[in-house]
Amino acid sequence: MSQPVTATSAEFPFKISVTDAQLELLRKKLDLVTFPDELQDAEWRYGVPLPIMKRLVARWKDGFDWRAEEKKLNDELPQFTRDIEVAVHGNLTIHYVHKKSTLETAIPLLFVHGWPGSFIEVRKILPLLLQTSEDGNFPSFHVVAFSLPGYAFSEAPKKSGFEAKQYGEIGHKLMLALGYNEYVTSGGDWGRIITQKMAQIYGGKHVKAWHTNMPSLGISPTLTSHPILYLQSLIKPLTAVEKAGLERSKWFNTEGRGYFAEQSTQPQTLGYSLSDSPVGLLAWIYEKLVNWTDAYPWTDDEVLTWVSIYYFSQAGPAASTRIYYEITHSPGGLSALGEKPPRIPMGVSYFPKELIIAPRSWVRTVGNLVFESEHSSGGHFAAYEKPNEIVDDLRNMFGRKKGKNGPAFGVVSGRNGFQPA
Incomplete structure (x- = not known):
């Protein structure tokens, strides 16, 4: 039986240190690249244009x-590893970034990335x-961001069946090990x-909000499932922003979902391709960095x-893709997430x-939605694109x-992000 991780579990400082041999092998592989041909009028319709790839590889x-x-990464991001x-x-x-605010009553926040992201998304x-606010206008946070198993410098699972529950177990046990019995979370993609x-x-005992x-998963409200939302949807037509969102979703489902x-x-x-060919890996990820932002x-x-973080990752870039298979093949797949809406804010x-x-x-069918914010620009990697x-x-x-409390103010006991009164 798995034993709970305690605050006394061994933590080791970590610095990224790619070997000279790894760098030399990368250079040799780049020297041997064979580029495909390209149609004259292809542009971005067929994928990453050839001239751009040649420039990036050079x-x-x-x-x-x-x-x-x-x-820069080592200087900016305090990194550690710990067995969980x-x-x-x-x-x-597990590899993770952890930095505490100077304010002891700061709110513990766990940031979780997805694919093709990494811990680098917490950088900005x-x-x-x-930051702390001398005039009390905003709260301060203690920040934790871990590399998902199989990503960057975290060890990859060796057995199949590593699903959303197991990734969540890692994040939760990490927070407990760091002394955060109560905390909040933020994440996009996976x-x-x-x-x-x-x-x-x-939720409730440990995760407070x-x-x-990425508010992508939800169900169309029905008279029986969500009667108030259903009646509101009949009376209130979709806004221009919502219609644009549906068009974006249509594009993704028809043109961007092959991966x-x-x-x-x-x-x-x-x-095999992602692990052996750095050029193939570069094209596979760069396409998303452009199209998804x-x-x-x-x-x-x-x-x-x-992309280098993927190429030099401990388990190799192929390990990062298995999360797609494991979660979609878990009982109920992605749709099972909606069967038990969380009650926390x-x-x-x-x-x-x-x-x-x-x-x-x-x-609004996903959970106890207490806060919504609309932005006029920005895409999938919001923490990196639009950090402010x-x-x-x-x-x-x-x-x-x-003087006005936010909808989730004070959810973590004794840690509201402000100086004690």
């Missing part, structure tokens, strides 16, 4: 300084969340699925840093270039402003 091979980027035991799956060494919001599962399992920037079919059915087959001005070095940030954007009445907006939403949800 930069990766000659000019991109991984050592400089590695140092998962029921049936045994111990896994971390310093903002740690991070949204995992934090929703955590809200279902640990959850926030997401999902492959990763959720035959991830091992795809894994809202005209975000990616620099070449940003892209290459993002839920907050949602809406961004127009998210992948699937349900009408607001659908989102995400942080403002978290502050407004959990804080207080001008």
Whole structure:
């Protein structure tokens, strides 16, 4: 039987340190690249354009300084590893970022990433969340962001059946090990699925509220399931923003979802290409970085840093795709998440270039929705694209402003994010 992790579990400081041999092998593989041909009028309709790939590969091979980027990540993000035991799956060494606010009563926040993201997504919001407010206008947070098992520098599961529940178990036991018996969560992509599962399992006693920037899963309210929402939907037509969201969802389901079919059915087959070919990995991820964001001005070095974390990951890039198979093949699949709506407070940030954007009445069937915020720009990687907006939403949800409490103010006992009165 799995034993609970305690605050005395061993924690080890961690620094990213890719070996010279790994860097040399990458360079050799880039030297041997064979590019495909391309139709004259292809542009982005067929995938990443050939001229862009040639430019990125040339930069990766000659000019991109991984050592400089590695140092920046190590300097900016306090990183650690810790062994966490998962029921049936045994111990896994988990990599995570953890930084405490100078304010002891700050709110413990667990940030959970997805694919093709990583712990790097917390990079921009971390310093903002740690800030304290002398005039009491916003709360401060203690921040934890772990690399999902099989991602970056976390060990990958060795057995099949590692589903949303197990990822949630990792996150929960990590928070307990760090001394946070009560905490709140925020996540997008698989991070949204995992934090929703955590809200279902640990909500109330440990998880006190959850926030997401990917409000994609919900059901159309019916007269029997959600009578008030159903009647409201009959009276109130969809807004222009909601109609645009449905169009975005239609695009994703018809033009952008091919990767999902492959990763959720035959991830091992795809894994040979992602593991052996850095150019293939670059194209596979870069396509999403462009198509899933809202005209975000990616620099070449940003892209290459993002992809290099996958290429140099402990388990290799193929391990990161198995989450699709495991969760979609779990009992009930993704739809099972809606069978037990969490009762704890839920907050949602809406961004127009998210992948699937349900009408607001659908989102309100997911849980106890107490906070909603609409944004005029931004996409799937909201914490990275729009860090100020995400942080403002978290502050407004959990804080207080001008004497008015946010809808989830004070949910964590003794830690409301402000100086004690």
